[in-house]
Amino acid sequence: MKISEKLQQAHKKLLNTSNPEPTKPTFSFEFFVPKTSQGVQNLYDRMDRMYDLNPQFIDITWNAGGRLSTLTNEMVATAQLVLGLETCMHLTCTNMPVSFIDTALQSAYDAGCQNILALRGDPPVDGSESTGDFQYATDLIKHIRKHYGDYFNIGVAAYPEGHPEDDDVDLLITYLKQKYDCGASFIVTQMFYDVEKFIAWCANVRAAGIDIPIIPGIMPISTWGSFMRRAKWCEINIPDYFLEQLEPIQDDDQAVREVGTDLVAEMCRKMVDSGYVNHLHFYTMNLEKATTMVLEKLNLLGPPSLESTPQPESAVSTPSTTNKLPWRKSLNPNRTNETIRPIFWQNRKHSYVIRTANWDEFPNGRWGDSRSPAFGDVDFHSGQTLLRQTSAKALEMWGLPQSPADLAEVFVDYLNGGIPSFPWSDGALSNEINIIRPQLVAMNRKGVFSVNSQPSVNGAPSNNSIFGWGPANGFVYQKQYLEFFIHKDHLASVIGKIRAANGDDEDAGFNVLTYYAVNVEGELQTNAKEDEIHAVTWGIFPGQEVVQPTIVEQTSFLAWKDEAFQIVNEWANALKLEKRKQLKKMDSETEGDEAVDLDRFDTSVQLLDQFQKDYVLCNVVDHDFVHGNDRIFSLFSDIQ
Amino acid sequence: MKISEKLQQAHKKLLNTSNPEPTKPTFSFEFFVPKTSQGVQNLYDRMDRMYDLNPQFIDITWNAGGRLSTLTNEMVATAQLVLGLETCMHLTCTNMPVSFIDTALQSAYDAGCQNILALRGDPPVDGSESTGDFQYATDLIKHIRKHYGDYFNIGVAAYPEGHPEDDDVDLLITYLKQKYDCGASFIVTQMFYDVEKFIAWCANVRAAGIDIPIIPGIMPISTWGSFMRRAKWCEINIPDYFLEQLEPIQDDDQAVREVGTDLVAEMCRKMVDSGYVNHLHFYTMNLEKATTMVLEKLNLLGPPSLESTPQPESAVSTPSTTNKLPWRKSLNPNRTNETIRPIFWQNRKHSYVIRTANWDEFPNGRWGDSRSPAFGDVDFHSGQTLLRQTSAKALEMWGLPQSPADLAEVFVDYLNGGIPSFPWSDGALSNEINIIRPQLVAMNRKGVFSVNSQPSVNGAPSNNSIFGWGPANGFVYQKQYLEFFIHKDHLASVIGKIRAANGDDEDAGFNVLTYYAVNVEGELQTNAKEDEIHAVTWGIFPGQEVVQPTIVEQTSFLAWKDEAFQIVNEWANALKLEKRKQLKKMDSETEGDEAVDLDRFDTSVQLLDQFQKDYVLCNVVDHDFVHGNDRIFSLFSDIQ
Known part of the structure; x- marks a missing residue:
């Protein structure tokens, strides 16, 4: 504009809103x-x-x-x-x-x-x-x-x-x-x-x-x-x-x-x-x-x-329904109708926008209207990678995890605000995580690594300082969402608990808990139908249709899977690069007992390589947004 | 199908749902x-x-x-x-x-x-x-x-x-x-x-x-x-x-x-x-x-x-999101994508379907996707009218109201179940009206005639016997809606109270109460913007996007206005016809003191004619579906 x-x-x-200071x-x-x-x-x-x-x-x-x-x-x-x-x-x-x-x-x-x-x-x-x-x-x-x-x-x-x-x-x-x-x-x-x-x-x-x-x-x-x-x-x-x-x-x-x-x-x-x-x-x-x-x-x-003050608006005039969403609206004129995104890129808007830059049209309010859009590859300029950090910064922030337990501490450190950025997240966590932080920390310490999550919200006022979005006098809602890497040996236990929670409804397809689990090879397990689309964030406002800006569904999850595993790979590559830099530095200096440190690089790289083979990317939605946030975390109770 | x-x-x-009687x-x-x-x-x-x-x-x-x-x-x-x-x-x-x-x-x-x-x-x-x-x-x-x-x-x-x-x-x-x-x-x-x-x-x-x-x-x-x-x-x-x-x-x-x-x-x-x-x-x-x-x-x-047992499905396979809505889905293959209707025809589905029979496509989930559709005229076969009753039946059911007070008793009688059908409604009232019946009766007795209404519902389970719709394990919502004819002299008082309820938010356009009021000439008053669309019924279900089957907006309200006033006209015509039938009958019998009854016909016809001139069709939506049902009815507190 x-x-x-x-x-x-x-x-x-400013003049219209009976502002006491019209010259503001x-x-x-x-x-x-x-x-x-x-x-x-x-x-x-x-x-x-x-x-x-x-x-x-x-x-x-x-x-x-x-x-x-x-x-x-x-x-x-x-x-x-x-x-x-x-x-x-x-x-x-x-x-x-x-x-x-x-x-x-x-x-x-x-x-x-x-x-x-x-x-x-x-x-x-x-x-x-x-x-x-x-x-x-x-x-x-x-x-x-x-x-x-x-x-x-x-x-x-x-x-x-x-x-x-x-x-x-x-x-x-x-x-x-x-x-x-x-x-x-x-x-x-x-x-x-x-x-x-x-x-x-x-x-x-x-x-x-x-x-x-x-x-x-x-x-x-x-x-x-x-x-x-x-x-x-x-x-x-x-x-x-x-x-x-x-x-x-x-x-x-x-x-x-x-x-x-x-x-x-x-x-x-x-x-x-x-x-x-x-x-x-x-x-x-x-x-x-x-x-x-x-x-x-x-x-x-x-x-x-x-x-x-007015919300940012795009060059093409947009209907009032799309003024403000819980995620930042792109100002590309082609995207004025974009009112819905998959949750997977919630913390990685750069790669989402780049992947979808060539879409001709954006779904208007319903993802189902533009089913199975073709996600593009991520093509960053200027040598940026999916990791979005230099190898030196990656080493500085995330260290050299030597074991799954070390890795868990990186996740926990991010959850506790100890590190500002994270391989799967562009920036710091949002405040809403406070509600479920203890549960998240506990699951990570069990070796179930949380990538993305949101607590359930049952009708918070739209001006709520933590969960609110959209115009005044509205109400916003969320279904609890949890995305994590889990060792393949533990997956059956979690799926068994999901089935038990759903009970007889699982056969009828009316699941309270739905999940998608996929390994690096793309082998998918799910209790959802292929064309199901799960709304996980929505808002009800005066003068508007229902706004449902965030969804979970299969096609975009599979596109996100590639990115989520590739990030592990790039993390490993960053550590390899840093190792070479250390080697070069050591060549030009006197050698000493620093050789131990180089082994630590190798162990970390090996850990991350093995991670890609052994871990499954999994997400779970709890559709009962009315009753609390504990059902999802209890899925891990059998894991030590 | x-x-x-x-x-x-x-x-x-039936076999799939672990039915104890597979031969049912x-x-x-x-x-x-x-x-x-x-x-x-x-x-x-x-x-x-x-x-x-x-x-x-x-x-x-x-x-x-x-x-x-x-x-x-x-x-x-x-x-x-x-x-x-x-x-x-x-x-x-x-x-x-x-x-x-x-x-x-x-x-x-x-x-x-x-x-x-x-x-x-x-x-x-x-x-x-x-x-x-x-x-x-x-x-x-x-x-x-x-x-x-x-x-x-x-x-x-x-x-x-x-x-x-x-x-x-x-x-x-x-x-x-x-x-x-x-x-x-x-x-x-x-x-x-x-x-x-x-x-x-x-x-x-x-x-x-x-x-x-x-x-x-x-x-x-x-x-x-x-x-x-x-x-x-x-x-x-x-x-x-x-x-x-x-x-x-x-x-x-x-x-x-x-x-x-x-x-x-x-x-x-x-x-x-x-x-x-x-x-x-x-x-x-x-x-x-x-x-x-x-x-x-x-x-x-x-x-x-x-x-x-399965829900009715149409000939063309439809996405699972549209399996069941609070209104009856048409089985016309052209209408498989229809998931949203204006509330005005909630009790008059015949005329709505006929008016929209020639629409090429139906909005899929959002009314805004197919803005300002052209509503057709209602063209009933077999001599049926908008009144959908014979003149004799109209006389039998609704009598000969002589004054606004008499008219109010027709409305009240319908609300109390005393008459099975009503000029603006195809059949009997739904159970959900029980919650607000006393308030509706009171407003009608004040000469504010209720045409359509629904109470607010804040997340009833989808299998709730009164408000429920859609698949299991979901939650359904409604904003309170009230539609009524009000004497033009009382409109300013009601609008004043609406403004007061909205307070400062009215200027910002974030109204808790929105209204549309229109007379027979089509003169519209509203505090909503022309392109606003108000969702008034919606549901959240596992495995689905948000479903919002009922909305309120200006274009369809103006189309409905024509119909709502035309019904008054046809009611008057029905009474004129019955008067002629009485006259014919009296001609063939001996004359007596029944002449008084004919005057009563004239008074009723005059009442209904004057009604069209003096009354305004008005609807109000209370967007705060979280806090009860009384705000709308308090709008009439100054009317005696």
Whole structure:
């Protein structure tokens, strides 16, 4: 969706909801492209968390040329498609052939991204003339408008205090007017701290007949050093009262951040009060804390304001029934009708979205309407694997388990929050697991390894802090779900207990407990019929049909099985790689008694290889969501 | 669905469910075509009730020529499409041009009826030779097989004790073998009471190489007179022990029926024990009691056997999710995907099915998938009107209300079960109304006239005797729904109370109470958005997606509005007609002080005419199904 429309909608909605502060601003975050794959992965996790702060959009900066500009494209696509964040892609135009630009624009288009920040780009570092097909940002704006018409919202940069290369502010407004005349949709400013100067500049912009939104770029203050360095780099004025308050406490990082937060928040309030601004753009520097502190100080966070600001919407208008689901909606226009997903990828949305990227249509409310869709292979760019961690990080987080008991401790450690990420899960566990954590820990200590789970919920209010989702005044429900790896020798005991729990109903097909169990070879055991589809999460809301966003069924479970076992394989490969790295290191150093450690690598790899042969991936749904959460865990009572 | 397949499935399922009595027979009912429209209406109501006994199918007899054969077609279509009863159409072939037969077959085909009982037909009453294109039932069988291939199951008649025109039993078996060779699918026998003779005959049938199901025709015993008359008419043998037990009590109807039930049930048991029979076909004579008594005696009724026998299924195989819904599923093959209907026609399925007969596709699980379908006009055959009662019956049941207070008493009388049918409702109220009856009576006495309602249900087990539907081990839910006519002067008060109940959420669109109110002119007031769809009945079951069979939304409500007001109009017209009939009667008699009564007609007509001008049709949904049933009724607290 276009940023200009999004802001219009948001502020209209804020006005409509009898808001006591009609001038409450919206906000957005800017992220830059990290240098490493692991950095990208970490940033995705951070962006994912910051989604919950409810920004109107995010920016991804441009990195001209080579691997990093591909990464810009990839990050825009991931933010847009997987994370469900409305995204603005930065794009510079100098020192680049037009074919580069066209590829980048097409990639943004394909991801459903409708916002480009059109930049000139820095001149070559060696002081030579700019090369490439374009010389000015206006060239790029014209190019985009020529080839894409109105499809993109085009943002342009502005410099309220002058440009490092040119401090003639009036001339800069003339340039800005040229960009406006070429079709710019909104303005994002350079960082600044002199709010009076900014307000005066806004008046000049408006006086020049430029009537598009002015979005101030805000740089929160983290430390004295970074504050001074950036201000100097951008050649901006620091008002005296900033220095007076910050300089005396410059060695106390904590104090600088707190005072800085007050100063920046005060600056934001003045801008909003001036009437020129109703949206704040934060240069996060890929950090969370400083920006969040400013937003908190401005009282722009928390449930009340979350409730009254609009949910992200896709470029194509969607029916109100699909506004908000318990999983993050992709902003790909092809996926606007997607309201249902299998539970197996609940903690791995990246691979789910990538696997299903080529589906022509998404089932609308019922999985059965689009039976047995063809799951694609997972094809990550930039050398990412299903493990989504570097081998070094995998070793650091999950160690070298030497036995099933060691392995169990990795699972338990993840359940207890000791490690932030897990082979089968993109990030940390959700809070809802607290209810069943003791049972999960106990089963893992028995060598039944839990991969995914949710407790049963019998009609929690939709604004419940743990289980709630969807609009107000609704009720949400879950059936208890448990997915685990179990040793093949223990499977018969569990299935026997499932049969006993179902009793006579098992023959009639009305099972209280249904299960699917499959080994790496794809040999399936189940008490469900082939075409059965089990709804496991659903919600009842005013003004809507029933929403059932999560299901369990056979076709997708078999697709997930391949991924779940492949992850074990990649984990083993990561440890092999780390072993080779250790060997190389040892070759270059003196040998010692570290040889023992290498054996430990071999044992771990062997353990994981044997795991794939001996363990069965199994899931169980308890269809009696009305009566508690213990039936599933009692299935393991005979296992020692 | 074909009867042969249906029986096969049913008995397979009975065997599968570890039934203690694997030889438990299934059963079916035969109805004949009544002579009057009101008779047809009454029979529909009866068939509707007898559906709950769970027959495998019903037969509709054939009435050669003229209006009545059209009625056979119409009744087959209604049973099949509206009542959801698997139907077998009788068809005779003599004394009829082949074009008649083709029309009848096409009509059955169009209704999704897959079963024809192919009969020769009685010879002309005057003793002359049969005319028409066909002479024997075999001609008809060949004709059907030639033109429809395997589409139809073809039943044929058989006479275990000989035919009135021909008592050579061996020759009759030869004829039966000829019908079998032409492609007959099952045999239905003439009535009989001599079970030993029947069993011997079965042995002969099997010996002749006829291996299709033998379905005995059973005539329950209602009174001594009808018992003797029918036996004599069919020239069948009455075993001595029947006469010995019945003759002494022949004047005591009650005793005859009870003893007769024992005798017939005993006869059925013997047939089943013989192994030749696993299905019983009852000649109901359009009556309910005698057949039900035999079924009770045989222990074939009640929840346990209902649970273990299969639900009706359509000709095209349907996913398991749609096996059973709270409303009766149409057996039209085009409607196999229909899993959702607006609540407005909850008590008027006839007109709903007819209005939607030409829809190309039915929404599958979500109404939103097939938005704003075009509702057709209601076009009843045979002079039936929306009122679905003759004017005489309307007068008899609903009298001559002289004032709104009188009108209220008609509504209250219906709520209390005092009258069996109601202008806006096909039959009697369902039991679920008991929970809110006092509130409904109170609101009607205030002049707010209730048309349709359901209490809220928060997760009743799916086998609950009042609210349950769908397969075992599920949970069913309802939002409270109330539809009513209210005087336009009182509407603002009700809407004000709705706004107050919604509070601030009304602006945000998250209403706990949503309403639609529309007058005869189509002027709509609502607090819902145009495209909102409110699920009001849903169920959660093992092995299924969420099922939401009933919804409330604007497009269908506006279509229903036309019908709801037109019914008032037709009621007034019925009273006008009855007045004319009274006038005619008075003309032919002596005049007296009965003139007063005619004024009463005029007052009633005027009342109903004014009603259409002054009243608004309104519905309210309470989306908080978790917390009780009183919020809706408190909306009327300010009305005296």
